Structure formats: structure tokens, C-alpha cells
Amino acid sequence: MLRKFMSEAITEAIDELPEDQRFVFLQHEVEGKPFKEISEITGVPVNTLLSRKRYAVLYLRERLAQLYNELKNA
Numbered sequence: 001m002l003r004k005f006m007s008e009a010i011t012e013a014i015d016e017l018p019e020d021q022r023f024v025f026l027q028h029e030v031e032g033k034p035f036k037e038i039s040e041i042t043g044v045p046v047n048t049l050l051s052r053k054r055y056a057v058l059y060l061r062e063r064l065a066q067l068y069n070e071l072k073n074a
Contacts (some may be wrong), residue, residue, distance in 0.1 A: 002071075010060075010064065016057050017059060017060075020052050021052045022056065024052045025057070
């Protein structure tokens with residue numbers, strides 16, 4: 001049950017990301033594609049993809065920090 005709750009919270013947080021950040025995050029973290037390959041697919045420079053992923057990770061950390069703290073203290 002806890003695993004399902006965590007999965008839903010993570011999915012919800014990812015869904016809240018702007019489309020460009022969500023796309024690069026999922027392609028890199030879930031699909032395992034390197035930034036160079038994502039760049040070739042999208043035509044977006046690697047540095048831009050890196051920046052988008054960075055912003056996605058920062059948002060997810062902040063968004064999920066409360067959940068983490070609650071679970072840690074439970």
C-alpha cells in the first residue's frame with residue numbers, strides 16, 4: 001500500500017512538470033536515453049536538455065520533500 005501511495009505521488013508530481021521538462025526527464029530517467037540521443041530526436045541542444053532536466057529534478061525534489069520527511073519520521 002505504501003509503495004502504491006509513493007508511486008502515485010511521484011506520478012502526480014511528474015505530471016505537474018511543464019511538457020518540455022517532463023519529456024526530457026522521462027526520456028533520460030525512465031527510458032535511459034542519453035542526452036545526445038534525445039537531442040538528435042528533438043533537435044534541441046544538449047545544454048538545453050540538461051537545463052530542462054535540472055529544473056525538473058529541482059521541482060521534483062521540492063515537491064516530494066514533504067512526503068519524504070513524513071515517511072522518514074513515521
